[in-house]
Amino acid sequence: MSDHDVTLAHIEAAAAALAGVAQHTPIDHASYLSDLTGVPTYMKLENLQRTGSFKLRGATYRLSRLSAEERSRGVVAASAGNHAQGVAFAAKQLGIEATIYMPLGAPVPKLLATKGYGATVITDGATVDDCLELALAHAERTGAVMIHPFDHADVIAGQGTIGLEIVADVPDVQTVIVPIGGGGLIAGIAVAVKSWAKAQGREIRVVGVQAAQSASYPPSLVAGHPVAIERRATIADGIAVARPGVHTFPLIRDLVDEIVTVDEDDIARAVLTILERTKLVVEPAGAVAVAAILAGLVTPTGPTVALLSGGNIDPLLLQRIVGQGLVASGRYMTLRIPLPDRPGQLAQVSDLLARVGANVIEVLHTRHDLGLTVTDVVLQISVETRGPNHQGDVLQALREAGFAPEVVSS
The missing domain is CATH 3.30.70.260 (ACT domain)
Incomplete structure (x- = not known):
């Protein structure tokens, strides 16, 4: 199977492989958002997933497909936190040695959690992109298998299992709103829900949301190929990716209906609103789908699901974001x-x-x-x-x- 080849069958195979490891996370009816949109609106609570984010799915499926010889060489990854935790957890479950490169400013809770899952953590580089280069060099030097955070068919298929859960729990869904960083999450979900909808003889809209400070997809879609942007600082560090993936880009180009961007105040307001209205802790990157709804950037036509992709947030950052959210509101x-x-x-x-x-x-x-x-x-x-x-x-x-x-x- 080539890295470009992500199908519904591939995602269904991932779902079978993840049974007993990744949880089928809850769908919560959000009455406040429903009142705002005028249609039934739900939140897919992937912030309650084991390790605190969806990343466990793609990492586990990718590692489960390694050969015995590849497993013996160990794995290496680069991440600001969520992919790091997913790889570390999956590696521990499968008895594989894992080395994770994390940026110098990585949130402390994510750093400690990754170490807690048994991985060797190396903090180096100012950004995730720097860490990716360091991890690639490590792979070449040691023979360890590089586990990319988003740009591999097995990772995309693993994340796509969320799409299967969404259509199972909300079969009349018409719009699915998903955060975008590198694009592995939305690419997998889009393949899953679009394929399912086609078999049902109907359509489901898939809308992506990027942080305006780090939005690489709009210019890339205009150019017709992945382009690197000058990334600026954003509170949504989990989706701060400077360049779309080679394998995620064509899937997003062909399957995602719309991409919108939200600013820092929108994101802070969403984190605060979710905390107050639902008592759920969501990291900024995980809240951008709700931010897009609150900012009036998405016009749902029917039942809508907004994905809360992660809940790993430094308490000190949460304190600052609550303050910013109060000001923005x-x-x-x-x-x-x-x-x-x-x-x-x-x-x-x-x-x-x-x-x-x-x-x-x-x-x-x-x-x-x-x-x-x-x-x-x-x-x-x-x-x-x-x-x-x-x-x-x-x-x-x-x-x-x-x-x-x-x-x-x-």
Whole structure:
């Protein structure tokens, strides 16, 4: 079987091989998203998969297909975390030695988990692309088998088993929304659901979502072949891939109906919304399908499934993202208010804020600010609000009282 040849039969074989290792993850009806889209909308909870992401599927199937001789040489992989954990877990299950290259800034929980599964972890290189080069050099030097994170038929087929579960659990699905990094996940799912739908005599739309800071597919599709982009920093590190795969690209070109991009605020808002509404922890890369719905970038025509692809997030990053999500949702605002230096001004501002229902979170009252005269002070105050309209009410109340608030962040 060639690396280009991913079929429904290939994916069904992967599903059989994964039985007892990968879980058939739940589908959750999302009433909030359903109200927003006007159609039944579900979330496929791959963040609850063993190792915390879908990557276990492709890694396990790829390793299970190695010959005894290949297994004896060990495997090597490169990853920011999820593929690393998938390969490490699968290798431990199959008794194969694994070496994983992870970037220097890899999230600590992913690093510790990968080591915990028994792999040898080498942190080197600034990006996953750097690590891929290091892993390839390691494979050439030692004879270890390179396990690519997305660009191999067995990996694509393993990820495609998610598509079989989606159509089994939501047989009337019309739209499936999937995160895209290198493209192995959406390529496999697209083969699975499109093949199944064709056999049923109907169609299923497949929509991909990339982080705007690292979106290599739109320019590649325009060019007609994979092109490398200059990748910028994104909170969605799990899908920050600078160049589409050679094997994933044609599948995505031929089978994926639409690709949209979401910005950093969209992603943070989605992580926060999922956390608040469903009590699920999802990493930024895993939340981009929901981000696309919340941003109004996808118009579903019928029952819709959004894939939550992973839940491995550093608690410190989660803390920052929740803050960013609150700001992006109009739920948190920091104001800078110049005041005359006389008693009662702070009390007056506090009273005004209480009357309009804004909850004060933090206050900085200082005379030492550039641009102030000796008779002025500046009040920097952070408040919790109920959304953009409420923020407008807060600003209007302050201005009507004669204050000149400046929004520092909102």
